[in-house]
Amino acid sequence: MRALCEFTARTGDLDLRFTPAPSALEGMEGHRAVQQRRGAGYEAEVPLEGRFEDLHVRGRADGWNATLQQLEEIKTYRGTLDGVRPHHRALHWAQARVYGHLLCQARELPGLKVALVYVNAATHEETVLVEEHTAAALQAFFAEQCQRYRDWARAEAAHRQQRDAALAALRFPLPAMRTGQRQLAVAAYRTAQGAQDGEGGRCLLAQAPTGIGKTLGTLFPLLKAMPEGAGLDKLFFLTAKGTGHGLALNALAQLQVAPTPAAPLRVLDMQARDKTCEYPGSACHGDACPLARGFFDRLPAARAAALEQPAPWGAPAVRRVALRHGICPYYLSQELVRWADVVVADYHYYYDSAAMLYALTRQQDWRAAVLVDEAHNLLERARRMYTAPLSQFDLAAARQAAQGRVRKALDALQRQWQALNKAQGEVDYRTCDEVPPALLAAVQRAVGAVAEAQADQPLPPGDPVLAFHWELLHFQALAEQFGPHALFDVQRAGAARRTPASTLCIRNVIPAPHLAARHAAARATVLFSGTLGPPAFYRDLLGLPAGTAWLDVEAPFAAYQLQVRIAPRISTRWRDREASLAPIADLVAAQYARQPGNYLCFVSSFDYLQRVAAALARRHPQVPLWPQTQGMDDAGRAAFLARFTEGGRGVGLAVLGGAFGEGVDLPGTRLIGAFIATLGLPQVNPVNDAMQRAIDEALGAGQGYACTYLYPGLRKVVQAAGRVIRTEHDRGVVVLMDDRFQRAEVRALLPRWWRVERD
Template identity: 55%
Template sequence: MSEAVDYTVAVRTLCDFTAKQGDLDLRFTPSPSAEEGMEGHARVASRRASHYQCEVALSGVYWSAAGRGLRVRGRADGFDPQRGRLEEIKTHRGDLTRQPENHRHLHWAQLRLYGWLLCEERGLDELELALVYFDIARQVETPLVERLDRDTLRHFFEAQCAAFLDWALQETAHRGARDSALETLRFPHASWQGEQRMLAENVYKAASTGRALLAQAPTGTGKTLGTLFPMLKAMPTQRLDGLCYLAAKTPGRQLALDALKPVVETTPLRVLELTARDKACEHPDLACHGESCPLAAGFFDKLPDARRALIADGDWDRAHLRDTALAHDVCPYYLGQEMARWSDVTVGDYHYYFASGGLLHLLAQANDWRLGVLVDEAHNLVERARDMYSASLDQGDLRALIREKPAGVSAALKQLNREWNSLGRECVNEHTALERVPEAWLAALQRLVGTIGQVAAEPPYTLSPALQRFYFDALKTVRIAELFDRHFICDIAMRAGHRGMRHARLSLRNIVPAPLLTPRFQAAHASVLFSATLTPERYQRDLLGLPKDSVWLDVASPFSKEQLSVHIAQHISTRFRDREASLAPIADLIATTYTRRPGNYLAFFSSFAYLEDVAARLRETHPDVPQWQQARGMDETARADFLARFTPDGCGVGFAVLGGAFGEGIDLPGDRLIGAFIATLGLPQVNPVNEQRRRYLQAMFGAGYDYAYVYPGVQKVIQAAGRVIRSREDRGTIHLIDDRFAEPRIQALLPSWWHVTQNVEAPTRSRSALNSTGC
């Protein structure tokens, strides 16, 4: 029979499809981290004899009566040829009797599939199968053993494959139809937008050569479609299994979804939007298991029908996912997680690919996918990656838990507190930098994590909300400590706490995420990172860890200098010591500009306090200028209401924080926004942490001040300014308010197409002039 199989599937994926049953149940937690899982596997293997074989690669083919072939492949954890024993190792914490039966069922299915593949490959008549559960806290193995003959294993293998084959054939047909449609896909607009075609051509070259591309393209280039379209065209020729479109904020993801809608309407393309759990959860007050949440009850039994319903329509955005999930009585969030296996384009946050447990990266590794990765607003990736790989713990939270006296945990809490007190006595300053993670403190934290894990896995199986929050923070801290090397810093900050006691906050901060991101770029077939603010190139390469053969592209602006007037108010200083003196001249500048050309403006400031002070001064001295303000902690509705004030016929000034929700990713074309005031250079605050970062970056790259302060600040300025000119018909004004904007080294970082003029002093206008604006 021909070896041209129709579909290839990993053992884990096959079992996830055919052997998952019953409730969605996350109570058997906390599960070990990926690092702990690998360590657990290594520990078990180290206990085996020298002839023991680890990571045994296996592959076999199932042929249906109709001659359709399904190749199944994977890696078994270990095989002892002398005992004839095949092992599947699963790490865990706590009481195994609490493990849901459907978890055990899935694990046995995986092991039996590996068993048949091994029997077939090595001509074995029977095999001992051992499901080895390894408790990482107690370092104890619990083996569950069965002995099965060749025919029993073959029948099991064939039953699983037969259950999956129809879906596999459907997926094969979908892939063929998708690729055929993409080969003939035409650009959805009548013409390309300025330099958009040049951007698209370079993206296609990157996809065709399997390289990374770092593309700086100004606002208005049409980056979303200019990167998506060529990557879609490359999918058939490069045999890409899927695309990941990753964005830092909701507006960026929505732009991608909007750009893909015309393609979904005319092709079989499937587009999935991944939404954060806290936004997708229908019952945030309920636990994720069938006895608590109705959408978790029988989740895997209902999943096939929900999955089939979605497959009929390729637009899997948040609203469609929710409607389908509720129609089938399943959880929308976990339905989205399941559908990530079958989507062609997945749109989501950075962490789905770049975080240590990123769903898309894990699926790609498990299934040997060839992925194209698009990173929108990539100037955010440095800071977001730092956050992903940083952790902090506060001693005040620990002491509050000690006062709660949680059963079974108090002794471990007090031991950690003693180690923390010892550190605190050594810290005479409010902020103390440490060369490494304190060993005794970390050991005490690891013991506490193990203790809480044991308590959580035993009756009554509950933790108080405060203990659970601390536990998850502690888990992350332990995991980051495992990664800690010269690219991290450790520090302790002291502050006053309960009854005047000093509390210590210990932080592990990633400074250079490059070594952690490099494997992600290497795993992708091609990566494209794009933004309007990626200058200087060296800064991005040093901190992101891009491959050495990655390509830099600087796309020319589609706009002319005549469209944008850029003025530097060099008579004003926005340095902290000059804030009070700057209030009146900034208010006057805003009022004067508004009077000359009434319309909608954004005014950006370095903090809410600065924003509020200038807004108050403007109300006092120029009450006829309409204004509205960004508030702390605005939800999505409040942010939408803020933006709704920017109507085409509107007049007024919206006050916002630079680098916040309105500093990038918003689109206010035409008369919805005609100007911006940026009253800050955007430099991060000078504090002990940033100074520690500066010294570190100076030692590593010889550019500490620029890397820690200047480049991140100017990026925010350019992003905010990019809100003004959105199309070739737009005209606008930007006021850069600070004398430092006149410095040559700062101007060298500004977009080359800007026409910059310097104002020595801003003219003033009378109230009578303001009253005549007509707005």
């Protein structure tokens, strides 16, 4: 029923001005308050269903008052009722009228009253809007909605049939699969097939080396699995970086020109809002942006034009359709998700707390499969998604801009904050076992005050109060879910200890509790990367189910292709940095003289990079150097990589874990070697030490150091070294510059196919 009304009943402007939305708990409490007031004979949560030709519509009406002959649709709001936008109210009326028809049909009623009951989340005060309809009028309304939806539904069913037939016949686009690629494809296919046998939430962790074609090796089997059994509705290909979009789209294009008829596959490339906004200085509502004005009135024609377009829905194609119909490209792409077969998007579209793809999967009951590209990045990305810092400087800016009750609430929050600062004493950083209740209460009051004031008089985008309010909302939501998976910490702001300000943070350590429901909502999830070991580390921290399958694909490369040497007489520890400069410079120069060509030298920080570059320039000026610079933009990164030409000579200096440590493809003689002068271990600091202790408590003693320092560091090392050998024909060298690379626990994390030597 919801899908029907959302498709047919929304009219008017797109209006994304902040309206204080009630939480799910407030919504349930509002429903319960109304239902309990109605007395004996009132029916709550009435299941209803009906048919129109080949459409089956079902749902639950919030309430039926037989005494008044009144069907009620209950909606909870915050602030004032005027804050409920017109397109939302039109949707609410449509839902209520459809339920009215279904009830008249089920109970053979001649007519009834249809009521929208708006409940204030704070006071539970009701505003009841009533319409009276005959059964015939409601039946006509229902028929009109269904007729508008029916043609689309039939076209969608026909598309699905054609799509599934084409995918069943789909063949691999290359003459043969590469070594290891078939193994990966079979495991991915079995994961999806197992889910379709009735076991939702099946997961696969797949570690597969560079060069086997992971993108094609996961997309092909999942597409083949879509029409099998009950069938998959959607496939989400999720990436950590923009480069992943291009790889996925190229692989899908390859499949479309496979030696079989092209599948009528609707591929949608979701781009970030800031990259697609046509009026970045305008707010998203009809009074400010011409592409929001009348959005829902013009959406049907734009949607139809997009569906008639055979090409994939890339950002340029969606933009052309949107502008031709005078609507926003970004929000058109969001609407097209419902009609897409494959969606290529950033991680946050499925894994974030407000993730659109996850919400739609739940609402629409989609059978979706998820491919997570370069999945080693998901841990840090998820930690950031579920971390909420609050700056006292931002509070100060909000207080300065606030007035009336909002200023009073923010002043009260400032007092609680200052009490924490006082308890901090002379300590720069400390953690607490919980979010202090008095602080959380002050946050909740401030959130409520801003929401009520905003409902009365909306604040403009960029207002310090509104900006701080968004931060408070995120903090409040995570505080309500606080547990052993997170830290609450207080950190002094500024270098001077007497600075009377701090940063409060709910810091996620183990995102598993947040991600587990998202894995369960997908029929199948395949997480793949060149570095996903040890599997227990990712399984435990990412919230994967106990039965998650593990696949470690053998590299297609031979040990003779890559010479790996350890330089045991070099230490890159902090205390040894100065002493390491000359040996590093000499070793790089010696290797370059022995085998001239293009090399990358990775170090731990920009400061260290500058010192290594200076030592090289001073001691070996004949070696061409091009260092990465801090804050390098897209053009700078492209220029850096352009220096790596076939047959070229020189040494690029880069920071490990940065832009050039992964996702860079320099085959052949464009890159013949890498020097790695660091273990990549995260900085030892109070925050990381606190995370180490939290993981020890959650997963067991000893796990904290490995999970916080060792595994993330060595993952970056292996990723950087993986830039050297990209094909079966490449040859190269990797020099690991630190004595700690000799340790057994470190060697165990290096690729099995490496044959490691000592200098």
